[in-house]
Amino acid sequence: MKKTLLALLLCLCVALLAACQSSEPQRFDAFAGDGDNQGQQQSGSTTGNQTSGQTGGSINFDDGSYDPSSEEGRGDDLGLIWQDVNTDTPEPVVTMAPTIHSQYAGATPVLIDPIDKPTATPVPPLTFTYQVYDATNIGLSFQGPVGWVADGSASDTYVIYNPDPSMDYYATLTLRATPVASDYSESNLRSEIQSMLSTIRASGFSSFSPSNTASRTLIGHTGIYANYTGVLDGGIEVAGRVHATCINRVLYTVHITYPRAYTETYKNGVYDKLRDTITITK
Numbered sequence: 001m002k003k004t005l006l007a008l009l010l011c012l013c014v015a016l017l018a019a020c021q022s023s024e025p026q027r028f029d030a031f032a033g034d035g036d037n038q039g040q041q042q043s044g045s046t047t048g049n050q051t052s053g054q055t056g057g058s059i060n061f062d063d064g065s066y067d068p069s070s071e072e073g074r075g076d077d078l079g080l081i082w083q084d085v086n087t088d089t090p091e092p093v094v095t096m097a098p099t100i101h102s103q104y105a106g107a108t109p110v111l112i113d114p115i116d117k118p119t120a121t122p123v124p125p126l127t128f129t130y131q132v133y134d135a136t137n138i139g140l141s142f143q144g145p146v147g148w149v150a151d152g153s154a155s156d157t158y159v160i161y162n163p164d165p166s167m168d169y170y171a172t173l174t175l176r177a178t179p180v181a182s183d184y185s186e187s188n189l190r191s192e193i194q195s196m197l198s199t200i201r202a203s204g205f206s207s208f209s210p211s212n213t214a215s216r217t218l219i220g221h222t223g224i225y226a227n228y229t230g231v232l233d234g235g236i237e238v239a240g241r242v243h244a245t246c247i248n249r250v251l252y253t254v255h256i257t258y259p260r261a262y263t264e265t266y267k268n269g270v271y272d273k274l275r276d277t278i279t280i281t282k
Helices: 002-022 035-042 186-201 260-277
Strands: 081-083 090-092 130-135 140-145 149-151 157-161 172-179 205-210 223-232 237-247 250-259
Touching (some): 130 157, 140 172, 140 260, 186 205, 186 223, 237 260, 250 260
Antiparallel strands (some): 081 090, 157 172, 172 250, 205 223, 223 237, 237 250
């Protein structure tokens, strides 16, 4: 009995093995969606449209001809079209514009005034109280800041300067009185101012920028003045003003110079005070 059962089992195994060897590779239909789209792809065998690895709408996954990238979405380079799974309505994908045009790549940014303009470093405020300075050697008197150092050792020049050690450049006020052969005209005064500017330019400036000359009274008489800005050889930025007038065949000149950052402070607080108070004493 046992021999008979064993023989039957062996026969069954041989029959199953022969059936497996004779069967063809199984083929699967590719998923093509639902509804009408699925019906169109499954009817491909009746339209006669066949591609490599496909038979009647089927794809052969076993012969090496199937390209898996064919399942990926396709679109042009400027804007892909995506299908909304809920509405079946195509929605365009907006392509963002480049932030920098290629023709401007590498260009230097331009500062927008005043938004991007660097803010100047603020300087400590200066205030002045005043005292009378008697420049007896040149016959003048005026008011200037208290505590400035005065020097009247020269016969034709009187100088006061700010001795504040915190300043990298001492503000200085220089007055000069020079006898001349005759009273100067405005043209002569302009020439004198131009000569003063040339002398200042040659006194250690790496750059120098003077203004045009203009008319303004000094000691109650017609005068000519000009402003300037400059950078000294050591890199210090300075500014100043020169002014000249001629009275009774005496040429009077004024030169005030100061740190450029304090231009308005010294113009208003020192130069204007000088003009308001200067008098001839002899």
